Amino acid sequence: MKDVVVIVKNLWKYYNYMGHRIAILRGINATLYRADIACIYGPSGAGKTTFLKILAGLERPDLGEIIVEGYNLTLLDDDALATIRASIVSYIPQDYGLIEDFTVYENVELPLLVAGFSEEERRVTILETLKYMGIAEKMHTKVRYLSGGEKQRVAIARALVVTPSLLLADEPTANLDWENAKKVLELFIKINRDFKTTVVMVSHDARILEFANRKFALYDGVLKEV
């Protein structure tokens, strides 16, 4: 029997726009299993990022339930959601969410500081992760001097360093040419294979669907498996 990682039940999210209440997500249901690679494809404004942020506990739904590794995120307070982000769920935003004036090492170190690793543990873990991601030689370079592909790798390294169960990537290929995009997508497959991490990617680029074993389409706030 497959190990369930994410259960989404009847998820609704509304936004207020110019005095009107608009449903951005409309009754989403989905179940993701361990080591799934799920791609959610949809046009801009379909609610992909909102859905991903809700999965990461960065936003709250108006209705419905999300259960990640047995934790019902809708019942948790903000502090508990932060703890979930520090240990179980890692989120990679479209703009990478890195601190540009920090070095690669300092950026990747942040989740380990939150998790309370000792200095030696941090050093060893970061070095292993950066070698795995192929950016160990850039360890002491400030992020602002890296290319888009390298920044993406640093963002993935920061997400991966705490070995989360669920890895969420928002438009991971949006700022890259297709050659670099393919390398990043192959990296997600490698992570998925090596760590049994469930990966969820959202994109408006249909080409990423070929890299997934679970394919979803999100149109007008409605999610369908294809």
Next chain:
Amino acid sequence: MHYKILMKTAKYSVTCNGFGYVLLYTLSLTLYITICFSEIALFISLLLSIMMLYASLLSDRLSIAQLINAYSIVGLKRKEIVASFYIFANTRVLVIAIAFLVAYPSIVVAFLTLSNTFIALVYYFTFRRV
């Protein structure tokens, strides 16, 4: 290990552009309040200092947004993020306080003591993880 995050935040505050402006302002302010030593000068200086602090934070708003965004993603709790922002701003307050220290030592001693007591309290209540 959260004090490391605080130290990183303070270091980050020093490396951002706004800190350079604060340094220049502190130099000018030191000259002003030592030459024009009066109650009005103190009042004006305090007012200008608040404006300068606000302006320096405003000039670093993108860096601050990056910091808060990154801290939020890696799982820092809201009150920890607030404490980090406080440290970011307070690093600059302490620099501006140097100018007052030169002109009005007794006031500044009280200010620094209160300020650092507050930091200690924030640190104690915020960075305890059960």
